[in-house]
Amino acid sequence: MGVTLSIEDLQVIYKTPDGTIPAVRGVSLELSESEILGVVGESGSGKSTLAFAIAGLLPKNAIVKARKFIILNNDALSSPNVFNKLRGSGVFMVFQDPFSSLNPLLTIRDQLAEAYVTKVKQSKGVKVGIGDVDDEELVEYLKRVNIPDPQITLYKYPHQLSGGQIQRVMIAMALILEPRILLADEPTTALDVLTQIQVLQELKRLVDEIKTSIIFITHDIALASAIGDRLAVMYGGLLMEVGNTEDVIREPMHPYTQGLIASIPSKSKYEGLLNEIKGIYVPTNLNECPFAPRCPYVRDDCKNSLPELRRVSNRFVRCHLYG
Amino acid sequence: MSIWTYVINRAVRAFLLILGIIVLTFILSHVLAPNPAYVWAGPHAAPSVIQAIIREYHLDQPIYVQLYYYLVSALTFNFGFSPYFKQPVSELIAIYLPRTLQLIFVAMVLTGLIGVFTGAFAAEHKDKWGDYTVKALYLISWCMPPFLAALLLQLFIAYYWGVLPPNLMADPTLAAPRYITGFPTIDALIEGNWPYFWSSLKHLILPAFSLALISFGVITRITRSSMLTALQADYVRAAVMRGVEKGRIVYVHALKNSMIPVITLLALVFSWMISGSVIIETIFSYNGLGWLLTTALYNYDYPTVIGCSVVIGIAVVLANFIADVLYAVIDPRIKLG
Amino acid sequence: MTLEVTVRRRRGWADVVIRLLKKPDVAFGLVIVALFYAWSMVEGVLQVVGALLNNPALGWALLPYNPFQPHLSQSLQPPSILHIMGTDDLGRDILSRVLYAAPYDALISLVVVGGGILIGGFIGMVAGFYGGGVEEFNMWLTDLFLAFPALILAMVIEATFGHGYIYAMIAMIVVWWPSYARLFRAETIRVRSMKYIDAALLSGLSRLEIIRRHIIRPALITILPYATLDLGNVILFYSMLSFLGLGQQPPLPEWGSMVALGLEYFPRWWWYSIMPGLVILIIAVATALVGDGLRDVIGGEERWV
Numbered sequence: 001m002g003v004t005l006s007i008e009d010l011q012v013i014y015k016t017p018d019g020t021i022p023a024v025r026g027v028s029l030e031l032s033e034s035e036i037l038g039v040v041g042e043s044g045s046g047k048s049t050l051a052f053a054i055a056g057l058l059p060k061n062a063i064v065k066a067r068k069f070i071i072l073n074n075d076a077l078s079s080p081n082v083f084n085k086l087r088g089s090g091v092f093m094v095f096q097d098p099f100s101s102l103n104p105l106l107t108i109r110d111q112l113a114e115a116y117v118t119k120v121k122q123s124k125g126v127k128v129g130i131g132d133v134d135d136e137e138l139v140e141y142l143k144r145v146n147i148p149d150p151q152i153t154l155y156k157y158p159h160q161l162s163g164g165q166i167q168r169v170m171i172a173m174a175l176i177l178e179p180r181i182l183l184a185d186e187p188t189t190a191l192d193v194l195t196q197i198q199v200l201q202e203l204k205r206l207v208d209e210i211k212t213s214i215i216f217i218t219h220d221i222a223l224a225s226a227i228g229d230r231l232a233v234m235y236g237g238l239l240m241e242v243g244n245t246e247d248v249i250r251e252p253m254h255p256y257t258q259g260l261i262a263s264i265p266s267k268s269k270y271e272g273l274l275n276e277i278k279g280i281y282v283p284t285n286l287n288e289c290p291f292a293p294r295c296p297y298v299r300d301d302c303k304n305s306l307p308e309l310r311r312v313s314n315r316f317v318r319c320h321l322y323g
Numbered sequence: 324m325s326i327w328t329y330v331i332n333r334a335v336r337a338f339l340l341i342l343g344i345i346v347l348t349f350i351l352s353h354v355l356a357p358n359p360a361y362v363w364a365g366p367h368a369a370p371s372v373i374q375a376i377i378r379e380y381h382l383d384q385p386i387y388v389q390l391y392y393y394l395v396s397a398l399t400f401n402f403g404f405s406p407y408f409k410q411p412v413s414e415l416i417a418i419y420l421p422r423t424l425q426l427i428f429v430a431m432v433l434t435g436l437i438g439v440f441t442g443a444f445a446a447e448h449k450d451k452w453g454d455y456t457v458k459a460l461y462l463i464s465w466c467m468p469p470f471l472a473a474l475l476l477q478l479f480i481a482y483y484w485g486v487l488p489p490n491l492m493a494d495p496t497l498a499a500p501r502y503i504t505g506f507p508t509i510d511a512l513i514e515g516n517w518p519y520f521w522s523s524l525k526h527l528i529l530p531a532f533s534l535a536l537i538s539f540g541v542i543t544r545i546t547r548s549s550m551l552t553a554l555q556a557d558y559v560r561a562a563v564m565r566g567v568e569k570g571r572i573v574y575v576h577a578l579k580n581s582m583i584p585v586i587t588l589l590a591l592v593f594s595w596m597i598s599g600s601v602i603i604e605t606i607f608s609y610n611g612l613g614w615l616l617t618t619a620l621y622n623y624d625y626p627t628v629i630g631c632s633v634v635i636g637i638a639v640v641l642a643n644f645i646a647d648v649l650y651a652v653i654d655p656r657i658k659l660g
Numbered sequence: 661m662t663l664e665v666t667v668r669r670r671r672g673w674a675d676v677v678i679r680l681l682k683k684p685d686v687a688f689g690l691v692i693v694a695l696f697y698a699w700s701m702v703e704g705v706l707q708v709v710g711a712l713l714n715n716p717a718l719g720w721a722l723l724p725y726n727p728f729q730p731h732l733s734q735s736l737q738p739p740s741i742l743h744i745m746g747t748d749d750l751g752r753d754i755l756s757r758v759l760y761a762a763p764y765d766a767l768i769s770l771v772v773v774g775g776g777i778l779i780g781g782f783i784g785m786v787a788g789f790y791g792g793g794v795e796e797f798n799m800w801l802t803d804l805f806l807a808f809p810a811l812i813l814a815m816v817i818e819a820t821f822g823h824g825y826i827y828a829m830i831a832m833i834v835v836w837w838p839s840y841a842r843l844f845r846a847e848t849i850r851v852r853s854m855k856y857i858d859a860a861l862l863s864g865l866s867r868l869e870i871i872r873r874h875i876i877r878p879a880l881i882t883i884l885p886y887a888t889l890d891l892g893n894v895i896l897f898y899s900m901l902s903f904l905g906l907g908q909q910p911p912l913p914e915w916g917s918m919v920a921l922g923l924e925y926f927p928r929w930w931w932y933s934i935m936p937g938l939v940i941l942i943i944a945v946a947t948a949l950v951g952d953g954l955r956d957v958i959g960g961e962e963r964w965v
Contacts, residue, residue, distance in 0.1 A: 055564060057560050057563070057564070087563065087564055087565070087566050088564075088565055088566030089566075092564060092565070093564050095557065095560075095561060097557065100556070100557030100558060100561070101557065101558060101561040102558055102561065103558040103559075103562065103576050103579075103580070104558070104580075105579045105580055105653075105654070106575075106576070106579075111562070111565075114562065114565055114566075114567050114571075115565040115566070117566075118565055118566030118567070121566070122566065170561075173565055177565065177566075340803070340804060340807050343800075343804040343807075344804070344807065344808060347804060347808070348816065351816060351817065351820050352816075352820060355820065355821075356820045356821070357821070362819075362820060462945060462948055462949070463941070463945065465944075465948060466892060466896065466941055466944035466945045466948055467941055467944075468896055468899055468900070468916075468919075468937050468940045468941060468944075469900065470900075470903055470916075470919050470920075470933070470937060471919075471934070471937035471938065471940070471941055474919075474926065474930075474933055474934060474937065475934070477926075477927065478926075478927050478930055478934075482927045489927075594809045595809070597809050597812070598809045598810065598811035598812060598900075601811060601812075601815075601900075601904070602900060602903060602904070605923075606923065616812070616815065617904055620815055620818075620819055620904065620905070620906075621904075621905055623819075625819060625820075628815065628816060628819045629816065629819075631812075632808075632812050632813075632815070632816045635809060635812050636807065636808050636809075636812070639807060639808070639809055640807055643807070
């Protein structure tokens with residue numbers, strides 16, 4: 001199986017007039033073809049920043065450092081132009097907010113056609129014009145994401161579609177581009193359950209047919225476990241636990257992971273209060289475990305040194321409880 | 324709210340503003356003016372003339388009666404008789420207004436082009452030399468007195484370089500076209516009067532350019548800042564993500580979204596240009612509405628001053644209305660509801 | 661566990677000036693603006709005292725030449741060491757006339773902007789504070805005045821009431837207040853919705869106190885950059901009025917009217933019209949630079965339209 005993404009100790013720091021803000025503090029992971037990695041974390045965990053870093057969409061005031069940052073056998077650290085080459089059928093990203101994904105003044109057709117043009121350019125080296133793209137082909141893609149009345153929808157404007165429909169259009173774009181790496185940032189949060197299932201099915205299809213690697217970002221560990229082959233739990237800009245989904249769900253090792261799983265509402269209605277992880281995310285320095293303020297098992301060494309991400313049995317865990 | 328609701332809403336608003344302008348000029352010229360009869364009759368008017376004026380403009384009637392007559396005449400474009408030009412004011416306006424309109428039209432096209440391209444250029448080269456140069460240019464444009472811009476252009480391009488004529492609307496030795504539409508250039512075109520047509524075009528350039536020079540700054544500024552915003556927008560990021568080329572991103576995605584505030588601004592620019600034309604026309608001896616207003620003012624020709632002002636006010640309101648409609652046409656969110 | 665927290669020092673005015681001087685273009689503008697108003701004050705006082713003591717020569721004591729006395733032998737001289745801006749048709753030194761006229765522009769800029777803030781501020785704050793029908797009416801009135809091109813409106817006012825410096829001043833105040841009404845109304849509405857107004861009311865501050873401390877003071881500070889830039893706008897506008905013959909009457913020199921007088925002698929004796937125009941341009945640019953600099957430092961409203 002080819003490796004599509006290889007990162008070692010990736011850091012992303014935002015420079016602001018009020019000081020520097022570290023968003024990602026040292027993330028290492030590898031992604032293979034046909035693999036879906038679920039990245040789970042709450043807001044502020046750095047999961048979206050991680051995705052933007054891989055997509056090359058970080059704002060100008062972001063500094064990226066890493067020991068290794070290889071995307072599809074290209075060194076992302078060598079020059080910013082690497083990302084220009086990769087975008088489209090190399091790396092594609094679906095954003096969280098559907099309404100900010102499309103230009104309000106252009107039709108759906110034109111924007112889908114742009115993706116089509118990119119695909120043709122990158123796969124066959126041929127440049128076609130936006131106007132030359134065959135509408136019928138675009139309609140086929142809309143049908144695959146179950147958009148009703150695709151011929152009519154094709155010529156509509158974004159504000160005339162619902163959030164769910166726009167998100168499906170973005171998935172259709174992904175289907176057109178057939179990217180090797182797909183970054184999906186909470187792609188189903190705004191959707192109803194039935195549409196959610198459909199979107200997930202289409203994503204699975206990409207993986208099966210094109211061998212796409214997907215990084216599926218969500219705050220919902222249940223969703224991540226439903227779709228992901230592997231799970232990566234992030235907190236405070238660092239990976240807390242990484243392993244095969246089955247293993248992690250059945251036997252969560254990190255206290256944070258345990259808390260996340262425990263707070264999934266269970267089927268029974270009679271068990272009293274919902275479980276929760278007490279407290280909220282508070283930024284910490286790098287000489288202590290970021291989860292220490294909220295950890296039910298916190299000890300002295302948790303406040304004095306940051307645990308390393310260590311291999312423990314069948315996964316990686318960052319916690320003093322394990323060595 | 325469909326586009327029709329929006330348009331009707333704007334039209335009603337425009338009409339109310341026009342009424343307001345007429346009433347405002349009425350208050351100034353009939354209520355607040357010390358001794359309206361003298362002002363309307365013009366200086367050196369014989370007592371018999373003043374009596375005639377009082378009867379003509381109903382100045383001895385109660386205010387609401389005066390207002391009624393004033394409104395009716397204004398809405399039928401009857402602005403009285405000019406003591407200086409010895410003609411009905413509406414005739415004067417009919418002659419001189421189109422000349423100014425054609426000047427302003429050319430000037431606005433120039434302003435739009437210069438403003439949008441310098442603004443896009445500045446956005447593209449943000450914080451580098453290109454950006455700073457543009458900023459300096461627009462600062463000078465904003466602060467430049469109209470007469471200085473006109474004089475400098477006249478001095479360097481017409482007198483020193485000699486490429487363009489320094490003043491007048493056209494070569495005075497040429498035969499002028501008949502009055503068909505009132506726009507001299509268009510009338511010449513209709514008549515097939517080519518010498519006059521080309522001459523009038525050449526004579527339009529410097530005055531129009533002067534007007535554009537003092538107005539483009541604000542378009543540059545708004546284009547630059549809305550381009551910068553548009554380039555940061557999420558949908559631009561999304562477009563980048565699907566591999567759209569930089570050229571298309573700047574000139575299709577970003578620019579289209581930046582046009583919306585520019586359109587609104589063009590209505591404001593129209594208003595400035597009318598004010599500017601008062602001065603520019605004087606310097607270039609371009610006999611349009613601005614020149615008419617200035618001459619009337621100088622010679623205490625009050626009916627003409629009021630008539631011109633009302634027409635100018637209406638023109639500005641209409642320009643704003645057209646901008647509102649254009650805005651709706653460009654932004655599909657309003658067009659399709 | 662520690663967090664970096666920066667405490668912002670309450671800025672004094674000396675602080676602001678120092679920060680302004682750090683940028684070269686703003687410093688340049690500030691120097692010119694300061695010189696302009698300082699000179700105008702000195703010269704203005706001299707002219708007033710001279711008039712009171714019936715000794716008008718005080719008005720040109722500091723000037724290179726007497727701005728009123730004709731020297732026909734020296735007429736229409738180009739700029740030189742003797743006459744930096746050249747002479748006009750009557751042989752009068754243009755630089756002296758420009759300097760003599762300066763206080764009138766300085767004064768009118770302060771009066772019109774001040775008047776605009778007072779009247780517009782009052783109307784705007786009343787509208788913002790009381791809302792409802794009062795606000796609707798005030799804003800409709802403001803929109804009406806803004807719909808009319810300013811120069812035209814000023815011309816009509818002067819045509820109705822009379823030409824001259826004072827009339828120009830009044831006409832300009834009438835034209836200027838609507839922009840400030842809009843600004844102050846926006847500020848008042850923004851502040852009105854904030855919780856600390858309710859808190860202040862509850863803590864027993866009188867309405868007047870609240871208005872003074874929480875509405876007027878911050879509004880003035882926000883509007884300061886725009887007002888500074890506006891000083892230049894007033895000078896530009898007044899020069900246009902005086903170009904049209906609506907300002908001071910001759911023989912009193914006025915920048916705009918000098919340009920108009922010089923038209924007869926253009927382009928051969930170009931300095932007559934160009935020089936006063938350049939002076940106006942420089943002062944307008946200087947105020948714009950300072951206003952812009954102030955906006956960057958204080959963070960007031962961005963108003964370039």
